[in-house]
Amino acid sequence: MGKQLSVIESSQIEWVPVDSLQKIFMKKEPLSCPRVYELSGMEGETVSFQMAYRYRKPYYSSQMMVQATKNPSVRVRVQAPEGIRVKIRKVGYVPSAYPAYGEYDSDYLTTEPGLYPDPLEAMGETIQLIPFYWRSLWIDLEIPKGSAVKNGTVVLQLETLQGEIVKEAAVEIHVVPCELPALDLIHTEWFYSDCLADYYKVPVFSEDYWKIVGNFMRAATKRGVNMILTPLFTLPLDTLIGNERTTVQLVDVWKHGESFTFGFEKLERWIALAKESGFTWLEMGHLFSQWGAKYAPKVVAVENEKETRLFGWGTKADSAEYRTFLKAFLPELTKELERLGIEKQTYFHISDEPNAGNIETYKIAREMVREELKDYPILDALSTLPFYKKGIVSYPVPTNEHIHEFLDAGFEHPWVYYCSGEYLEVSNRFFAQPSYRNRILGVQMYLYEIEGFLHWGYNYYNSQYSIRHIDPYRVTDADDAFPSGDSFLVYPGEDGDAVESLRFLVLEEGLNDYRALKQLETYKGKEYVHTLIEKMAGMKITFSDYPRNAAFLLELRERINKEIEECL
Structure with a gap:
């Protein structure tokens, strides 16, 4: 009987370290992106790169081979400096039937439908070498605070099932x-607990629900999300x-004739879980409907011992009934x-994404809660300047x-967001x-002293307007x-765990760039750091003009790290 070793030849395997800003598609062409052999990072930082690999030999289908599959399998071995934790995941591929709008600029990798690299999946014991097509592994080097390591080498090997090293x-x-x-800065990615309950088919507020919510909360804070959208009432977002x-x-409501009482036990549990998970900031769910504040959100209440929908699409935002409710609710x-x-x-x-035609309805809604919320900042995604200039x-x-x-x-308080409309x-x-x-955002937010970043899609697993639930893997x-890529940053994994996307890790790299720039500023001053960025970019960076390559960001970060170290 033959041996598996005769199938795997080192010369037929490509095993290439590349940086984290490359997206490795499964195409058959030679890999054109630059190799990476040196990385640096600061204490408390996760530094990432990829191992791209391809097997260039046809599969061996003989049943005489000691082989569970027609393609050879190998193990991945890693050697790293003691104290640095290495995490290896497979870059998975998901379909995109709609990768871009009909109008797009020249800075897209492709606009063709197909399979795209995105979810970072658990690797398992072995990986299978697929002939002729590229795949990649995502490697995280987690540097602890107070690390004793200064310089070290991370070695990644491919080993046959018989223990022979064939690539290194x-x-x-x-x-x-x-x-x-x-x-x-404050960073929020809007969190949808209803999508988690729907996907995992668990009752809302069951212990399984709270466990899953906690898992997804911790996945968010691990990567720099520090504010969480909190559904006082079911969020009036993306609903037909x-x-x-x-x-x-999260708020229990009882209606007694013309009066109301409220219970906050669920809200208290949510807040405690959020704080325990690492969130610093809270944003209360919108008090009025999306796109103009014309209606009340869905509010359910117990009246005469029966649960009923108290408000919703049938309730005008400025109705006497909803005004009375808010006057009772907000002080409590x-x-x-x-x-x-x-x-x-x-x-x-107040309301998400009002436009120029909604100024009056938004203003009315804002005035309805002005006295009760006079001590709280009101935050809303909108891009119509008169809302700000008129002090609304x-x-x-x-x-x-x-x-x-x-x-x-x-x-005065610069925040920024993007969504599908910014393409x-x-x-x-x-x-x-x-x-x-994706990553350039960190440099942009540093240069313009942004206080907060908002995005609407951390885990939105519905169709547009929430007409139906979807499987985000399909x-x-x-x-x-x-x-594709607009409506969620994480995938729902087995056992209620969040599966990160490579886009989430790259976004964290942008936030880490921001943090490192702030650190260098404490040593050399803002003017010096701004000048350094502009000099390396060869241009004045704005939110629409910036170097269109990965090398700028990689080289800038290495320069920042070097200058910080020189200042120590």
Whole structure:
């Protein structure tokens, strides 16, 4: 009987270390991206790279081979400096039927439908060598705080099932003996617990529900998300008029004739879990409907011992009934927030994405809660400058496409967001876009002293308008609604765990760039750091103009690390 060793020949395997900003497609062409052999990072940072691999020999189908499959399997062995934790995952591939709009700029990897690299999947004991097609492994080097390592070598080997090493690659890691400073901007990726309950088919507020919510919360904070969207009532977001989303209301409501009482036990548990998971900031769910504040959100209540939908699409935002409800509810809520000691870490929302035609309805809604929320910042995603110039909202969050208009107007609390509508020139994180277009956000937010970043899609597993639930491993575009990559950053894994995307890790790299730039600024001053960035970029960076390559970001970060170390 033959041996597996005769199938695997070192010369037929390509085993290539590449940086984290490459997206490795399964195409058969030679790998054109540059190799990486040296990396550096700061204490408390995760430094990532990839091992791209390809087997260039036809599969061997003889049943005489000691082989469970027709393609040979190998193990991955790693040697790393003691104290640095190495995590290896497979880069998985998911379909995109809608990678880009009909209009797009030249800075896309491709606009063709197909399979795209995105989920970072558990590797298992072995990997199978697939003939002729590229695959990749995602390697995280987690540098602990107080690391004793200064310089070391990470060796990655491919080993046959019989223990013979057939391929090896080495990457040098240098640790800057300085802790990466804490993130000082607010970062929210909107969290949808209803999508978790729907996907995993668990009852809302069951112990399984809370376990899964906690898992996804911790996955968010691990990568730099520090504010969480909190559904006081079921979030009035992305819902078809007349339809409703699964109820995940955290505030219990009882109606007694014309009066109300409230229970905050579920909200208290949510807040405790969020704090335990690492969140610092809270944003209360929107008090009025999306796109104009014309209706009340869905609110369920117990009346005459029966649960009923009290408000919703049939309730005008400025109706007497909803006004009465808010006058009763908001004082009780703010009292609860004060009791929990989190009033200084809490923001409120009125309505998401109002436009120029909604100024009056939004203004009415804002006035309805002005007195009760006078001590709280009101934060809303909107890009129509008159909302800000007229003083209707003090914390507008414009898109990166419009933010320079707000900056020119003397933006006092600069926030920024992007979503599916920001697809030309500016930063975003669609499957079809290069990863440097995702990571550049960190440099941009540093240069323009941004206080917060907002995105609507951490785990949105519904079609557009929440008409139906989707499997994000099969439908990545919210049912042909948005280019793939817009509506979620993590996938639902087995046992209620979040599966990270490579886009999430790249976004964290951008935040780490921001943090390192802030650290260098403490040593050399803001003017020096701004000049350094502009000199290395060869241009003035804006939210739409920036170097269109990975090399700039990689070289800039190495330079930052080097200069920080020189200052120590």
